[in-house]
Amino acid sequence: MALNNRGWRPIEQVNDRWKKNICNEHEILLTQIKELQGMQSGTIRIGTFSSVATHWLPNIIKIFKKDYPHIDFELLLGDYTEIEGWITEGRVDFGFLRLSTATELETIFLVQDRLLVVLPEDHAFAHCERFPISELCKNPFMLLEKGAKAEISEIFGQHQTSPIIHFTTWDDYAIMSMIENGLGISILPELILQRIPYNLIAKELEVPAFRNIGLAMRNQQSLSIAAKSFLHYLAYRKK
Structure with a gap:
């Protein structure tokens, strides 16, 4: 950035930088508000097979809903191939699968x-x-x-x-x-x-x-804040 002969930046450049910072902070604030609103309502969509739906998900969802009572769930039951397809297509946020699975999916190992x-x-x-x-x-x-x-x-x-x-x-x-x-x-x-x-x-x-059973998703960073929060409750699955 060019300086004047006293080493000071022109007031116009300072104002432009200040305005840009304000805009960035405003965008961050709007994103945070939207994420907080997202935890007040919304739906988490999960692909699963029957044994996980029967033995793991009830307890996980029960404890999750104590903290986030207004988040709803949609469960799609299928086989490994169907669940993998639902994840790839974006039909579900993530799904329980037998690992290994499609290399382009991000996975979290859960149990053998x-x-x-x-x-x-x-x-x-x-x-x-x-x-x-x-x-x-x-x-x-x-x-x-x-x-x-x-x-x-x-x-x-x-x-x-x-x-x-x-x-x-x-x-x-x-x-x-x-x-x-x-x-x-x-x-x-x-x-x-x-x-x-x-x-x-x-x-x-x-x-x-x-x-090997794991949870698979397209990209953890692209999940909604509710779906990201759900990942922290996987430890509550019943053994």
């Missing part, structure tokens, strides 16, 4: 969830310490699967095992009811098996298997 073999109580291997991989193809199998990116089929591929699939669905409770009635066995995530109304036996595979 065991995949367990589920048997009727009178099954011949009900008292084994770990369920043999070789036995998977010797029992009628109830497959919990829908769409791509399903971890159960990956287990079969890794161990070059071809199960005798008698039933395929995305309804975990239908699977458990059929197992209880002796129609076959299955592999289900441990999260699904919490507080179930069925008489079943769950066993770890002889080669333990897991799925």
